[in-house]
Amino acid sequence: MPLLKDATPMVKELRPPPPVPLCWFLPSLFAAFNVVLLVIFSGLFFAFPCRWLAQHGNWAFPTVTGLLFALTFFSLITLNFSDPGILHRGSGEQSPMTVHVVWVNHRAFRLQWCPKCCFHRPPRTYHCPWCNICVEDFDHHCKWVNNCVGNRNFRFFMLLVLSLCLYSGSLLVTCLLFLLRTSHLPFCIDKAMAILVAVPAAGFLVLHFLLLTIQVLSVSAAERSYEGKLFLFEKSPVNGIAAF
Template sequence: MPLRNDVIPLVKEPRPPPQAPRPWILPSLFAAFNVVLLLVFSGLFFAFPCRWLAQNGEWAFPIITGPLFVLTFFSLVSLNFSDPGILHQGSNEQGPTAVHVIWVNHKAFRLQWCPKCCFHRPPRTHHCRFCNVCVEDFDHHCKWVNNCIGHRNFRFFMLLVLSLCLYSGAVLVTCLIFLLRTTPQTLYLDKVIAIVVAVPAACFLVPLCLLLLIQALSVSAAERSCEGQCRYLWGYNPFDQGCASNWYLAICAPLGPKYMAKAVWLQRVVEPDWVLMQNLHCPMCPSALTPSAVPGPASGPQPQPLALHRPGNAPPGSGEAAALQELPAGPVLPRPREAPR
């Protein structure tokens, strides 16, 4: 059959060779060291400056700093062992033989194939090179806790940053008040420990406040840290539902079931001989495809219907895989392959 100018043959892409797993001992030890560091400095703080203030009638300082320490420790440990929103791995027998497009606020996104997890990733789902998993609504990988920050633990991350800011500020103020109250006294050990505790609290307070401000602005605009260098080409963010709705989705919305299997159900393995590719845009950019604009196949077996997605009552952008709804419309576009020489 002669080749046409507007058709391209199709082949399966070769799978990349398996890579050796990254060492996990050092990141895990670093995360455990951060927990121990928090316990050590907090123990010194409550044993010396805070104890002296409480013994002299200043009970407001342990009453304020105590619950803040409990909240900080709880959020830190919870973030270390939380599930960021890991998606199920697909079957090894499946491959990137089809193009899947889903719609978010009247804009089309082409699902990217993950060669390591073997399924097409929903929007805002990325593969973490440190954890070697695909995380739903991926924001970044936090080395301080050795865990990804995604859909299911983003609220724990915000709680940790907020509690660290409040706890560091309270510790710094308490140590400064203790040093001022004990100026005429000769409490050398207590003063040295108060300075040792106040210095790291002051050093961490400024970057933590900046991080909290940046994350608050990102949540208000429904942006993610990993998307900082990839802005939307059409001039607006389709995941932005307004400041109040964005905060509700990030902090208060139900998380849904774990390990969204519908992200894998979107796959359809088809292998037609030829397909028109003239209206298929760059795979790394959101495409403005519509079901009526996609041309049909020139020959070969008919492709299966495309699984389209429209968000339900909950707006997209937070837990996108949880709101996937399959609607039959339009054809599946397989990926192009090189013509036989």
């Protein structure tokens, strides 16, 4: 019986995986900047015009604006760290060649295969390219909070938009009333801070009101924001089954 020269199997040297690029750093920094911006403008408001109104017996303004600030800050932080509806990745046993069909409102829909998550996506599920996850009932990726908006946190998103509208409106109204009540007084730092807060508050009020109107119309029509950009309800040329 001939002897084997090399009885020891050759083992390929294992190398550490390449480092993952920090593509999340800048979006996370932008989301943190928005939180800091909210705190800074709120601090200027409560420290100058709101303080003057409270010292002159108008406690209704700091009470209302304080509650709205707490609601806005809570909804912003909650949406930032909430789960939008992440679906777990599939196993290697699943095949993209398998056809999955579901019935929704007496219509047949063929589920699309996600090559990155390796599973057939349920209806209205989309793979977010920024988060690299599949989100159930995906609406959009909100860069202001660096998180997706989906099935599990859509209520927090609507609460955030509504609270931002109310808070921006309360800041604008309070600053304008402060400027009217102090119109007979010489220009001071309190008036400068009131103008500094009122101008961006007016801009944010218009933008958030438009966003709230668009979202309400989308909800009333049972649609999602991304559906206007992607052709998710195409007719398949092979079998005539709509594809998600």
